[in-house]
Amino acid sequence: MLYRALLIGVLINWPFLSVRADAGDGDGTGYWDNLQIHGFASLAGIKTSDNRFFGDSPHTSFDFSELGLNVSLRPAPTLLISAQLLARRAGEMYDGEPALDYALLDYCAAATPDYRLGLRVGRIKNPLGLYNETRDVPFTRPGIFMPQVVYFDQVRNLLLSSDGLVLYGDAYTGLGSLSLSVLHGRAVVDENVEWAYLNGDFPGDVESRSDSWIWSLWFATAGDRLRLGFSGASLSVDFDPRTSAPPILGAGSFDILYWIASIQYDAEDWTLSAELMREPIDWHDFGALYPDRRLTAEGYYLQAAYRVSPGIELMMRYEEGFADRADRSGKAMSRVGGGQGPAHMGYSKIWTAGLRWDLDRHWMLRLEYQRHSGTFTLSSRENPYLPGQVKDWNLVAAQIAFRF
Amino acid sequence: MTVERVAKQDRDDAWHSGRDPGHLGDGRLQPCSPCLVPLFLALYLCSAPLMAQELIVNGSLPDVALTRNEALLYFTGRLQLWPNGMPVKVFVLPDSNLLHREFVKSVLGLYPYQLRRVWDRQVYSGTGQAPILVGSEQEMIERVASTAGGIGYAHSEPDDGRVRPLEVH
Structure with missing residues (x-):
């Protein structure tokens, strides 16, 4: 795999790269002077009333x-090599083991004041919505x-990144700029998927097929005041029971x-954002105990940010x-499940109020309050006793983050 | 006078004080007595329109005016080569710096937080690199002067033959 080769290359050269970067005389013309290392760290405290x-x-x-922690190098103006390691701990969902977040080679084939064309190969963050590419950077x-209803944390990996190839292009016109990316590859999946x-961890493995497509199309008016985006992913995941006994769950796929669909408007002191997500899912061939079914998940949000001063945002x-x-009350789903899972697992309605304070260019503090009705956004891995999920619940969280 | 004092506080990183020159000068002016606040505010408001920003490039680059779109493409890393084939090296002051904020707004036509968002997305998705951060306007001029393909900004046309101001229209 190319991304492995890239990472190994970077790791092997690490001490060498560091030394050469330090030795740079700062005139910006040396081969290694373009090496950059950046990173971030965060810690949060979370208190909920229930769940x-x-x-x-x-x-x-x-x-x-x-x-x-990421590293990037521009060996030539048209070439960029970059990779990031991410260690993320998130309750029962992620244990903090470091993973290769991205590792890619970017080649910009043409760049003029009118347009830009290029391609990237390796492990690439999926360019979905306003935030997916950098969703793990506080x-x-x-x-x-x-916003959990659009960017599920319970299954973030399925839509986080892909191993493959992306073609990208920008056009700059008097009206604004138009950007298109098309990615072909394999989604990176894990057991949270x-x-x-x-709805459980069955004996066997899930594996995504290598034929997923991801696209993103953006239009931005002059000065990026208004941005409109339409992005998406089409992918299939196969389940392999890997057991000699008759499997509970057959070798099916979904x-x-x-x-x-995204919209964002920027004014000097405030930013309005809204996104609508739909996700048609089609399960098939899992056997008699898990009949074929098809449904469409949906989520949307409206968000306003107000900058009180350059460092403080509400x-x-x-x-x-x-x-x-098609079952917004969740009642039909609850009936199908024999009433074991309560109806409010079928939806989430969430109010959030947040405060962000950038102390300087390295440190940031955040406070957040959420009021939830419904438990659709909860992980069943974290809340496996379904009847115990409480419908109305509150959350308070504080986070401190550092970057360089 | 206010312009000079603001120019001297280039190293200031404190976001929350970024908009109030009364708190940013040399130590003698602090703490700001309540009666001085309206005076500083008036000075600040009067001087703001006078504070010009010049886009500057290394003197080896040809004297050709840039469009706002071109300037933006250089500063956001989407144009990595000058028309003469030289690599582009972007120098910037901290986000909280007043000269930076004014330059981004009036010359590039973006709000500073938008430019930061573009850079952050590139740096943390591996699709681009951050510009080179300098600590003061003097350092900015020196680095642009000594770096082939360098681009940055200053309050006024620097008194340095190795740096060339470029018109942006």
């Missing part, structure tokens, strides 16, 4: 932390937590088409999400 969210939050959880998120889409957001947009 577990990123750890044992009813008793205050400190199980949400992030650590990222500084680039709109709050401590992503199994928990979220198959197909997903996930798309986001944020308000309202979001709604539904496991099945």
Whole structure:
């Protein structure tokens, strides 16, 4: 795999690169002077009235932390090599083991004041919506937590990155700029995907097919005042039972088409953002105990950020999400499940108020309050006793983050 | 006078004080007595329109005016080569610096937080690199002067033959 080769190359050359970077005379013309190293770290405390969210939050959880380190090198003006390691701890969902977040080679084939064309190969962050590419960097998120109804944290990996190739192009016109990226490759999946889409950890493995497509199309007016985006992913995941006994769950697959329509308006002191996500999911061939079915999950939010001063930002957001947009009360889903899972698992309606304070260019503090109705956005891995999920619950969180 | 004092506080990183020159000068002016606040505010408001910003480049680059779109493409890393084939080296002051904020707003036509958002997205998704951060306007001029393909900004046309101001229209 190319990304492995890239990473190994970077790791082997690490001491060499560092020495050469230090030795640079700063005139910006040396081969290694373009080496950059950046990173970030964050730690959050989370308290919920009920339900577990990123750890044992009813008793205050400190199980949400992030650590990222990246390196990039521009050996020629048209070439960029970059890679990032990410260690993320998020309750029962992620244990903090470092993972290769991205590792890519970017070649810009043409760049003029009118257009730009290029390609990237390796492990690439999926360019979905306003935030997906940098969703794990505390500084680039709109709050401590992503809007969960659009950017699920329970299955973030399925839509986080892909191993493959992306073609990108920009056109700059008098009206504004138009950008298009098309990615072909394999989605990076883990066992959280199994928990979220198959409701449990069954004997066997999930594996994504190598034929997923991801696209993003953006239009921005002059000065980036108004940005409109349409992005999405089409992918399939296969389940392999890997057992000699008759499997509970057959060798089935599910197909997903996930798309986001985005709009963002920037004024000097405030920013308005709204996104609508739909995700048609089609399960098939899992056997008699898990009949074929098809539904469309939906989520949308409206978010306002107000900058009181250059370092202080207030944020308000309202979001709604539904496991099945044809069953917005969740009652039909609860009936199918024999009433074991309560109806409010089928939706989430969330109010969020947040405060961001950038102390300087390295440090940031955040406070956030959320009022939830429904538990659609909760991880069943963290809350496996479904009847115990409480419908109305509150969350308070604080986060400190550092970057360089 | 206010312009000079503001120019001297280039190293200031404190965001929350970024808009109030009364708190940023040399130590003698602090703490700011309440009666001086309106005076500083008046000076600040009067001087703000006078504070010009010049886009500057290394003197080896040809004297050709840039469009706002071109300037923006250089500062956001989407144009990595000058028309003469030389690599582009972007120098910037901290986000909280007043000269930086004014330059980004009036010359590039972006709000400073938007430019930061573009850079952050590139740096943390591996699709680009951050510009080179300098600590003061003097350092900015020196680095642009000594770096082939260098681009930056200053309050006024620097008194340095190795640096060339470029018109942006």
